[in-house]
Amino acid sequence: MYITVAGNGKEVKKGLTLPELIELEQVEMPDYVTISVNDVFIDADKRADTVLKDGDTVEFLYFMGGGC
Amino acid sequence: MALTDTQIERYSRHIILKEVGAKGQKKLLNAKVLIIGAGGLGAPAAMYLAAAGVGTIGIVDADDVELSNLQRQIIHSTEDVGKPKVKSAKETMERMNPDVKVNTYHMFVDASNIRELIREYDFIIDGTDNFPAKFLINDACVLEKKPFSHAGIIRFQGQLMTYVPGEGPCYRCVFQDPPPKDAVPTCKQAGVIGAMGGVIGSLQAMEAVKYIIGKGDLLTGYLLTFDALKMEFRKVKLPSNTHNCAVCGDHPTITEPIDYELNVCEDKI
């Protein structure tokens, strides 16, 4: 199936879960990354149960604390 | 109040824009913007707002200028090392534009002072370097119904979003709670390319100006991310399922700003 991750389209296996995608994308410190799927925030405790579907759009939103 | 001849000349490139005009320029001259943090983000934001003729600019920072600041904090110069940042910033802004009244606050913001501090301003710019301050500013702005620009920079990356009461998610809607101390690196630990403050801080000034003149689309409901190595900007739509937000949701549990443990960007080296 085909999904869009952070603006980039990619072919992934059918039934990919969010934790699998996090692994695949090598997301650093995923506990501190906010995730949205199709413009809906996914609660941290719902990640494991989130199975992606063909055409889904996933965004990873990272903490950025600097300003100094 | 009518613009003087000097002002008409100084702001001519604004006035000629149909989105600004003399009317917009007067709005800028009557506006009050508070910049929290006179560092990598606050420096360019303050300079562009001063040049633009924002009539009152408040600047908050407890620190003194250090040599390691000068790689990016362009409002300060070599001879300012050792001086309070707010003093150095005020001197630069006043040299740039005598139309601007600069209020300085040589202090840290905390739960006891933030609400009163932001109350007299029209727009707030978060140029701080730590998560406790970013959440403090967000919560205070939500509680006081003040628009503000969030930004963060690190390494070759930056991000930006704008909160306007009732018009989209707040910072806490997106990030819920500050990460534990030292879990996410600061710019002292990880470094930051100097011009990143210029890019993102200038965009914060841009949002403030657009808000004041009431033109264009603000970054409400979006997080703008910038990756300088890829030279890529992305405007990421933020979800609207934020009714559970602890401060701006349907049943807020946060009714006063919170002092989280401080994890400042100790910029001593």
Ligand SMILES: [Zn+2]
């Ligand atoms: Zn919120």
